Amino acid sequence: MTSTHTFSSGCLLINPKLRWWARAFAVGSLIHVCLPDFQQPGWTAPQIVETVGALLLLWRPTAWGFLLCTVGTLYPLVFLRDVLTQSMYLTWVGFFSCLAAVVHRIDLLAIVRWLTAGTYWLAALHKINSDFLNPEISCAHHALRQLDEHWQWASLPTDLGVELSIMVIVIECIIGLFIVRRSLLVWPVGCLFHWGLTVTLAPAFGLVMLAGYCSTLSARQMVLIRHFIRKRLGLTFIVIVLLIGLESLLSGQVPSVMTVIKGTLFFGSVVLSIGLLGTMNFKGLIELRPTSLHVKIIFITWIGHGLTPYFGLQYQHAAAMLSNLRIDQDCFNSLVLPPFYGRHDPYIRLDIASIGHGQRPKREQILKDGLWNLAALSTMRRNWCIPELRPIRLGGHWVGRPFRVDDLCSDDWYTNLGLSTPPWPGFQLYQKNLKRECLTPCIH
Numbered sequence: 001m002t003s004t005h006t007f008s009s010g011c012l013l014i015n016p017k018l019r020w021w022a023r024a025f026a027v028g029s030l031i032h033v034c035l036p037d038f039q040q041p042g043w044t045a046p047q048i049v050e051t052v053g054a055l056l057l058l059w060r061p062t063a064w065g066f067l068l069c070t071v072g073t074l075y076p077l078v079f080l081r082d083v084l085t086q087s088m089y090l091t092w093v094g095f096f097s098c099l100a101a102v103v104h105r106i107d108l109l110a111i112v113r114w115l116t117a118g119t120y121w122l123a124a125l126h127k128i129n130s131d132f133l134n135p136e137i138s139c140a141h142h143a144l145r146q147l148d149e150h151w152q153w154a155s156l157p158t159d160l161g162v163e164l165s166i167m168v169i170v171i172e173c174i175i176g177l178f179i180v181r182r183s184l185l186v187w188p189v190g191c192l193f194h195w196g197l198t199v200t201l202a203p204a205f206g207l208v209m210l211a212g213y214c215s216t217l218s219a220r221q222m223v224l225i226r227h228f229i230r231k232r233l234g235l236t237f238i239v240i241v242l243l244i245g246l247e248s249l250l251s252g253q254v255p256s257v258m259t260v261i262k263g264t265l266f267f268g269s270v271v272l273s274i275g276l277l278g279t280m281n282f283k284g285l286i287e288l289r290p291t292s293l294h295v296k297i298i299f300i301t302w303i304g305h306g307l308t309p310y311f312g313l314q315y316q317h318a319a320a321m322l323s324n325l326r327i328d329q330d331c332f333n334s335l336v337l338p339p340f341y342g343r344h345d346p347y348i349r350l351d352i353a354s355i356g357h358g359q360r361p362k363r364e365q366i367l368k369d370g371l372w373n374l375a376a377l378s379t380m381r382r383n384w385c386i387p388e389l390r391p392i393r394l395g396g397h398w399v400g401r402p403f404r405v406d407d408l409c410s411d412d413w414y415t416n417l418g419l420s421t422p423p424w425p426g427f428q429l430y431q432k433n434l435k436r437e438c439l440t441p442c443i444h
Contacts, residue, residue: 016219016222017109017217017218017219017222018061018108018109019061020214020217020222021097021108021109021112021211021214021215022057022061022065022066022097023057023058023061024210024211024213024214025054025057025066025069025090025093025094025097025211025214026053026054026055026057026058026065026069027054027058027207027211027265028090028204028207028208028209028210028211029050029051029053029054029057029069029072029073029090029094030051030054030055031204031207031208031261031262032050032073032086032087032090032204032208033047033050033051033054033072034204034258035084035203035204037076037082037084040080042079042080043076043080045075046071046072046073046075046076046080047072048072049068049069049071049072049075050068050069050071050072050073051072052068053065053066053067053068053069053070053071053072054069056068057069062101063097063098063101063102066094066095066097066098066101067094067098069090069094070090070091070094070095070098073087073088073090073091073094074091077091077317077427078426078427079426079427080426081375081379081425081426081427081428082428083316083317083428083432084205084316084317084321085119085205085316085317085318085319085320085321086204086205086208086209087317088305088317089115089116089119089208089212090208092115092302093111093112093115093212096108096111096112096298097112106294107291107292107294107295109215110215110291110292110295111294111295111298111299112212112215113179113180113182113212113215113216114180114291114295114298114299114302115212115298115299115302116176116179116209116212116213116215117175117176117177117179117180118176118299118302118303118306119176119209119212119302119306119319120172120173120175120176120179120209120319121172121173121176121303122303122306122307122318122319122320123172123319123320123321123323124169124170124172124173124176125306125336125337126309126318126319126320126323126325126334127139127140127165127168127169127172127323127324127325128169128334128335128336129323129324129325129326129333129334129335130333130335131324131325131326131333131439131440132165132169132323132324132325133162133165133166133335134162134324134439135160135161135162135164135165136439137324137439137440137441137442138164138165138324138442139322139323139324139442140164140165140168141158141160141164141165142201142441142442143196143197143200143201143322143442144156144158144160144164145158146200146201147196147199147200150199150200150250150251151250151251152250152251152252153249153250153252154250171189171193174189175189175190175193178190178216179212179213179215179216182216182217182218183216184216184221184273184276184277185273185277186213186216186273187213187269187270187272187273188270188273188274190206190209190210190213191206191210191266191267191269191270191273192270193206194206194207194209194210194266195266198262198266199247199251199259201322202321202322203258203262205321206266207262207265207266210265210266210269213269221276224276225272225276228272228275228276229272232275236268236271236272239267239271240263240264240267240268240271243263243267244259244260244263244264244267247259247263305317305318306318306319307337309325309327310327310334310337310338310339310340310341311340311341312327312339312340312341312342312345312346313341313346313429314429314430315327315429315430315431316428316429316430316431322442324442326438326440327339327341327345328345328347328371328434328436329343329344329345330436330438331438332345333438343400344399344400345399346373346398346399346429346430347371347372347373347398347430347434348371348372348373348374348376348377348396348397348398349371349372349396349397349398349436350367350368350370350372350394350395350396351368351395351396351397352368352393352394352395352396352404353365353367353368353393353394353395354391354392354393354394355384355389355392356388356389356390356391356392359388359389360389367394369435369436369437370433370434370435370436371430371431371434371435371436373429373430374417374423374425375423375424375425375426375427375428375429375430376432377394377408377413377423378422378423378425379425380392380408381408381409381413382425384408384409385408385409390407390409391406391407391408391409391410392405392407392408392409393405393406393407393408394408398417401418403416403417403418404416405417431443
C-alpha cells in the first residue's frame with residue numbers, strides 16, 4: 001500500500017506510517033495547548049477543541065481528529081491574536097491531513113516534510129540580517145545567555161561573537177535538508193538544537209517540529225524502531241533518566257512533569273535515532289527526490305506566505321520568530337531581500353498622543369516611542385476607553401499619510417485613518433512592543 005492510498009471510506013487512517021504521523025501530530029498538539037497563551041481569556045474553548053482532537057488521534061486516528069485540531073488552532077489565529085508560527089504550521093498540516101482523508105491522491109507525508117523543512121529554511125533566511133549578526137542584540141546570543149542562566153553549573157561561553165549567529169543559521173539550513181532527504185541525522189541534530197530553546201524561550205516549538213520529523217520515517221525504519229525498543233527498552237530508559245537527571249543537575253531544579261515529558265520525547269528520539277544510524281544510506285545526501293505537483297504548489301505557497309514580511313503584509317506567523325528581523329522602513333535590516341512594499345511600511349507612527357487630561361504621561365511617551373498597528377489600536381480602545389481617560393487623541397503617519405484621531409474611543413475612529421470599515425481586531429499581523437529605535441534587543 002502506498003501513501004497515496006491510505007484511508008478507508010470511513011476516513012480511518014489504515015497505513016501504519018500515517019498512524020505514526022497522526023499520533024506524533026497529536027503529541028505536538030497536546031504540548032501546544034499547554035502553552036501559557038491558553039491561559040488568556042477566551043482561549044479555553046479552542047484549547048478544549050484541540051485537546052479533544054489530539055486525544056482522538058491518539059486513540060483512533062481519523063480525519064475528525066485532524067479537523068478538530070485544525071479548528072482549535074485556527075480560531076486563536078483569526079480571533080484571538082495568536083502570534084505563533086507553530087500555530088500556523090499546525091493549522092496547515094492539520095488541514096492537509098484532514099483533506100487527505102477525502103482526497104486519496106494527496107501525498108500527505110511529503111507535504112508535511114516540505115512544510116517542516118520550509119519552516120526551517122524561512123527561519124534561516126529571516127535571520128540573515130545585520131541585527132541577528134550583531135552579538136550585542138542578537139537573539140542567538142540572548143538565547144545562549146538565557147540557557148547559561150538556566151544551566152547554572154554549565155558555564156557556557158556567552159562571549160561568543162558572530163560565529164554563534166552563523167552557526168544557528170547553518171544548523172537550520174541543514175535540518176531542513178535532512179528532513180527532505182529523510183535522513184535519520186535530523187533527529188539527533190534537531191533534538192539537540194531545540195532542547196536549549198525548549199527549556200528557555202520556546203517551550204513547545206521544538207516538539208511541534210519533532211512531530212514533523214516523523215514524516216521522514218520509512219516503513220522499514222518504523223519496524224526497526226519497534227525492534228530496537230523491544231530489545232533495548234531498559235537501556236533506553238536508563239539513558240533518558242540520566243539525561244533528565246543531568247538537566248536537573250545543571251539547572252539546580254527538580255524537573256517538572258512537563259520537563260520530564262519533553263525530556264523523554266527529545267532524549268528518547270535521540271537514543272532511537274542513534275541506534276538506527278547504522279542502517280542509514282549516506283549516499284546522495286544532498287540529492288532531492290522528485291515530488292508531486294500538488295506538493296510543490298503547497299510548498300511554494302508556504303514559502304510565499306513566509307516571505308510576506310518583506311512585502312509589508314505581516315510579520316507574525318512567517319517563521320520570523322527570534323530572528324531580529326526588522327521590516328519598518330527606517331530600520332529594515334535584511335541582508336538578502338529588499339523591502340518590496342514601496343516607500344512606506346505598514347507600521348503606525350504616533351507623533352501626538354494625549355490621554356484624557358494628561359493623567360498618563362508615561363503611557364503617552366510609550367505611544368510616541370513605539371511602532372503600532374491597527375490591531376494594537378483596537379486593543380487600546382478595549383483596555384483604555386473609560387470615561388476618566390477620554391478623549392484619547394492620536395496623530396501621526398500611516399502608510400505615508402498623516403492622520404489625526406480626535407478620540408480613539410469614538411465609534412468612527414477608524415475613518416480618520418482612511419478606513420471605511422473597522423479593522424479586524426483578532427488577527428495579529430505585526431510585532432507588538434516594537435520601538436522606533438533600530439538597535440533593539442531580541443524580541444519574539
